[in-house]
Structure formats: structure tokens, C-alpha cells
Amino acid sequence: AQSVTQLDSQVPVFEEAPVELRCNYSSSVSVYLFWYVQYPNQGLQLLLKYLSGSTLVKGINGFEAEFNKSQTSFHLRKPSVHISDTAEYFCAVTKSGGSYIPTFGRGTSLIVHP
Amino acid sequence: EPEVTQTPSHQVTQMGQEVILRCVPISNHLYFYWYRQILGQKVEFLVSFYNNEISEKSEIFDDQFSVERPDGSNFTLKIRSTKLEDSAMYFCASIWGGARKTDTQYFGPGTRLTVL
Numbered sequence: 001a002q003s004v005t006q007l008d009s010q011v012p013v014f015e016e017a018p019v020e021l022r023c024n025y026s027s028s029v030s031v032y033l034f035w036y037v038q039y040p041n042q043g044l045q046l047l048l049k050y051l052s053g054s055t056l057v058k059g060i061n062g063f064e065a066e067f068n069k070s071q072t073s074f075h076l077r078k079p080s081v082h083i084s085d086t087a088e089y090f091c092a093v094t095k096s097g098g099s100y101i102p103t104f105g106r107g108t109s110l111i112v113h114p
Numbered sequence: 115e116p117e118v119t120q121t122p123s124h125q126v127t128q129m130g131q132e133v134i135l136r137c138v139p140i141s142n143h144l145y146f147y148w149y150r151q152i153l154g155q156k157v158e159f160l161v162s163f164y165n166n167e168i169s170e171k172s173e174i175f176d177d178q179f180s181v182e183r184p185d186g187s188n189f190t191l192k193i194r195s196t197k198l199e200d201s202a203m204y205f206c207a208s209i210w211g212g213a214r215k216t217d218t219q220y221f222g223p224g225t226r227l228t229v230l
Contacts, residue, residue: 044157044219044221046218100209100219101170104157104158106154107157
């Protein structure tokens with residue numbers, strides 16, 4: 001079975017500062033990795049995903065994430081955040097050869113202050 | 115952009131009552147899912163549905179839960195006799211399924227169920 005750990009439940013940051021949201025996973029098999037964002041009163045929206053190939057993945061809204069197999073991490077980064085990035089961010093993992101049922105982390109609340 | 119919709123946005127019910135949560139997946143999608151998120155906890159998979167039958171379900175999805183696609187557009191989750199611990203946000207999701215292992219799941223905004 002897979003598991004996902006999001007180390008920070010809340011990350012406060014000032015506008016235009018860089019941010020990194022941490023995600024570590026554990027799995028005995030190859031995985032696909034995802035980051036979702038949930039804005040207030042909305043559903044989960046896919047930010048980016050790693051399936052194979054380049055370990056640096058670029059997503060929407062200026063976010064990127066890097067897959068590090070040796071450290072079993074998939075941290076999400078943005079060089080300069082906006083107030084509108086305030087949201088809940090979820091890391092998720094699926095087995096690469098299995099059905100499409102993601103295992104989610106608990107989520108990290110990104111709070112961007114002016 | 116097409117989206118998954120869910121109704122109601124918030125449902126309050128008494129313990130022991132039946133509730134039906136409704137979802138309208140994206141129209142050409144073939145695989146449908148229900149997840150729940152208890153406040154402060156992880157998003158958890160409940161059930162997946164394809165070709166009018168359950169394809170996978172988790173341990174959470176016991177006999178008090180059922181799913182149905184009654185009319186080709188709606189996808190419903192029924193909880194027969196609600197318990198306090200069923201209070202959670204319930205998310206519906208769908209994927210097209212043509213490239214199933216790598217398809218993007220589209221999530222609805224969720225229904226917040228409160229059991230009193």
C-alpha cells in the first residue's frame with residue numbers, strides 16, 4: 001500500500017515570497033504523483049502530475065514540483081506567490097500499474113499574507 | 115471548461131436517517147468515484163463505478179453505503195442509516211477513462227454532510 005505524508009499542516013507566507021510545500025510518500029512499487037489544489041468552496045483541481053520522464057514537472061499557475069526517487073519526495077514550489085494562491089494543497093500518489101485510486105495526504109493550507 | 119457538479123452543497127440530517135448525495139459527472143466520462151474527507155483528516159477513497167457496477171471499494175464502503183447511476187447523468191451516493199461519524203465532506207469525481215492510468219480526475223465541489 002502507498003502512503004503520503006505532508007509535513008506541514010499550514011504554511012504562512014508573504015505575497016511575492018517563494019514557497020515550498022513538502023510531500024513524502026512511501027510505496028513498494030512504482031508510483032504516479034499528483035498535487036491538487038482546493039480553493040474555498042470548490043472541488044479539487046489538478047495542479048500537476050508526475051508520470052515518468054523528467055523529474056521536474058511544471059503545472060498551472062506557476063507551480064512546479066520535483067520528483068526525487070531516492071528521497072521519496074515530491075515537493076511543490078512556486079518562486080513568487082500571490083494572494084490568490086491561498087488554498088488547501090493535497091499531494092497524492094497512485095500505483096503506476098494499478099487502478100486510478102489516489103492515496104491523499106492530509107493537505108497543507110497555504111496562507112498568503114499581503 | 116466542463117465540470118463535475120454536486121448537490122446539495124450542505125446537508126444536515128439526524129442520526130439514523132437516510133441521505134442521498136447527488137453528483138453530475140462530466141458528460142462523456144466513464145468512471146465515477148466517491149471520496150470523503152472528515153474534518154482535519156485525509157481525503158479517503160470510498161468507491162469507484164464503471165459500466166453500471168462497482169469496480170472497487172474501500173473498507174469504509176460498507177453495507178450502509180450504496181451507489182447508483184439512475185439515469186445516465188446523475189451518480190448518487192446513498193447512506194442508509196447515518197451515524198455521527200459519517201459527518202464529512204463527500205467529493206464526487208470522474209475521469210474519461212480512455213487512458214485510464216494517466217487520465218486526470220475531475221472533482222466536484224463537495225457536499226458537506228452533518229449528522230446530528
